[in-house]
Amino acid sequence: MVNEPQIEPDFASLGLRSELLETLTALGYEEPTPIQSATIPILIRGTDLLGQAATGTGKTAAFALPILQGLERDRGRSAPSALVLVPTRELALQVSQAFHVYGRMLGARLVAVYGGAPPRHQIDALRRGVDVVVATPGRALDLNARKQLILDQVRTVVLDEADEMLEMGFIEDIETLLSATPHDRQTVLFSATMPKRIDALANRHLRNPERISIKPAAPSSNDVPRVRQTAYIVTRPNKTLALGRILDAEDPTAAIVFCRTRGGVDDLTDVLTARGYQAEALHGGLTQDQRDRVMGRLRTGSTELLIATDVAARGLDVDLLTHVVNFDLPITTEAYVHRIGRVGRAGREGVAISLVEPRERRMLESIERATAGNVRIERIPTVSDVRHLRLQRTRDSIEELLGDADAQERMSHYRPLVEDLLLSYEPAEAVLAAFTLAHEATQGSVAAGDDGDLDAFVEAPRATGSGKQKRKGEAKFGTVATGDKPGGGKKHKRPEGPTVRLFVSVGRKAGVTPGDLLGAITGESGLKGADIGTISVHEMFSVVEVPTDKARKIIKSVHGAKIRGRKVTVRNDRDK
Ligand code: AMP
Numbered sequence: 001m002v003n004e005p006q007i008e009p010d011f012a013s014l015g016l017r018s019e020l021l022e023t024l025t026a027l028g029y030e031e032p033t034p035i036q037s038a039t040i041p042i043l044i045r046g047t048d049l050l051g052q053a054a055t056g057t058g059k060t061a062a063f064a065l066p067i068l069q070g071l072e073r074d075r076g077r078s079a080p081s082a083l084v085l086v087p088t089r090e091l092a093l094q095v096s097q098a099f100h101v102y103g104r105m106l107g108a109r110l111v112a113v114y115g116g117a118p119p120r121h122q123i124d125a126l127r128r129g130v131d132v133v134v135a136t137p138g139r140a141l142d143l144n145a146r147k148q149l150i151l152d153q154v155r156t157v158v159l160d161e162a163d164e165m166l167e168m169g170f171i172e173d174i175e176t177l178l179s180a181t182p183h184d185r186q187t188v189l190f191s192a193t194m195p196k197r198i199d200a201l202a203n204r205h206l207r208n209p210e211r212i213s214i215k216p217a218a219p220s221s222n223d224v225p226r227v228r229q230t231a232y233i234v235t236r237p238n239k240t241l242a243l244g245r246i247l248d249a250e251d252p253t254a255a256i257v258f259c260r261t262r263g264g265v266d267d268l269t270d271v272l273t274a275r276g277y278q279a280e281a282l283h284g285g286l287t288q289d290q291r292d293r294v295m296g297r298l299r300t301g302s303t304e305l306l307i308a309t310d311v312a313a314r315g316l317d318v319d320l321l322t323h324v325v326n327f328d329l330p331i332t333t334e335a336y337v338h339r340i341g342r343v344g345r346a347g348r349e350g351v352a353i354s355l356v357e358p359r360e361r362r363m364l365e366s367i368e369r370a371t372a373g374n375v376r377i378e379r380i381p382t383v384s385d386v387r388h389l390r391l392q393r394t395r396d397s398i399e400e401l402l403g404d405a406d407a408q409e410r411m412s413h414y415r416p417l418v419e420d421l422l423l424s425y426e427p428a429e430a431v432l433a434a435f436t437l438a439h440e441a442t443q444g445s446v447a448a449g450d451d452g453d454l455d456a457f458v459e460a461p462r463a464t465g466s467g468k469q470k471r472k473g474e475a476k477f478g479t480v481a482t483g484d485k486p487g488g489g490k491k492h493k494r495p496e497g498p499t500v501r502l503f504v505s506v507g508r509k510a511g512v513t514p515g516d517l518l519g520a521i522t523g524e525s526g527l528k529g530a531d532i533g534t535i536s537v538h539e540m541f542s543v544v545e546v547p548t549d550k551a552r553k554i555i556k557s558v559h560g561a562k563i564r565g566r567k568v569t570v571r572n573d574r575d576k
Helices: 018-027 034-045 059-069 089-102 120-128 137-145 162-167 171-179 196-205 236-250 262-274 288-300 333-340 358-370 383-402 407-412 415-424 427-440 514-525 548-558
Strands: 049-053 082-085 110-113 132-135 156-159 186-191 210-214 227-233 255-258 279-282 305-308 323-326 350-356 375-378 499-504 535-537 542-547 570-572
Touching (some): 034 049, 034 210, 049 059, 059 082, 059 089, 059 156, 059 186, 089 132, 110 120, 110 137, 132 137, 162 171, 162 196, 171 196, 186 196, 262 279, 262 305, 333 358, 358 375, 383 427, 415 427, 499 548, 514 535, 514 542, 514 548
Parallel strands (some): 082 132, 156 186, 255 323, 279 305, 323 350
């Protein structure tokens, strides 16, 4: 087991105060990103900074945390003590939201000031008193001219995405705003690129700045492991569903799934476990002993998915992994290369899968550059792709057995039975029945109700059951859609109008049948059987399709009730 001692900077060693450390822990940030390690101590000292870094590197926290750190001594001032200039309204909202989240425990007061919206709201907030103003240059200048934005007590100015601001023609506005702030302020300039104009701006307005550069490194192709790399573009709300389909299509023996934060790890582990996957969270806080036990379970196959942050996965002996999944993209391309290096060892083929949100396309481009363009962007498998692949796998394993000389003895035990069967049935019929049994005993299917195009997956999805009871352990995302007739068989009628799916916390393992659920819902809520749509009973939970306008009533009356002696929770499937 490789577990080299690592000396990694942590947030506390950067000199951040306890309230901020507590907030970062609550957010599940386990360690600073490279730009945060480099920047935070410099900014806390009050030194000017010229930084080259792109969005997605953790740049916002790198300047927001030191600004928040310095707030206390400015309390009681009526005018803002920090001004952050950004090129667009979207970025202004994003950055002020980040300040809001990081500064919650310090009670930081902030406002986003941008054009394209009536200024009334922004002026009111400024009048009430704020600590930090995040602004686009034009509106900031306008409010400054109207004496609503007072800049003479500003201690820190941040020019974020300075190259973009110059590109958009904001240079004069920026210069005027800077001249309205005190001369001895701290000035911080971040830019993704460093053209001459940025240098000139820095020379005019920054005093002895420290320079840092966090450029996406381009490792040589030798450093990039031989791994099949696939990326899927998927919107955030669809990521879990997409992951289910991809896992079912790929059928990994052992996979590590990376999330960005500890909270993300916990949430995903819960959802995957509820859906019947053998998933375990790997926590930064696990002892070596606990990690060994997790790896032991992975080795024996009782765990198939490790859900982890980068920090938690460090130092693990992971030779047996077949797949790396970036449920969240890593923050740096180096981290990507490091993650995917965990598979494809010992000459085996490894697979790296990335779920990329549309807004992360830029990061994907950096990754493509860093891996010499070896990432294939693919369409998320459809339900029918997944079914087809599963069938193909059953066929492959039968053919494998037929071609395996060592298996002959094992199979010979069954020969008398088969010969007996063939006296009564046509060989093709007998093989068909055997194939059916073999296939139905395999793991994996798609999610209940998952028959949509994931990128356009907005309305309540419909269930796609076979109408046939499956056996325990058979399906992960398996459906037992039986409609309003427990036991199934009758063609199901969907309730009219829009429907939502309710998640009920008991399933086959608790001995629950669709009839139990139907009885509980109609009994507790007074609705009729015809009001209820498809009922899918899974191993650990169930999903019931109900009319949208009745959902609240059903949740209220069934939540907390007992089904088969078990107290159940009921919630909207979408809120999971
Ligand atoms: P930014 O480059 O500031 O836009 O940040 C990119 C994303 O990384 C944001 O979603 C942050 O919430 C997240 N983030 C920033 N710092 C960390 C960290 N140290 N650990 C985990 N996530 C982080």
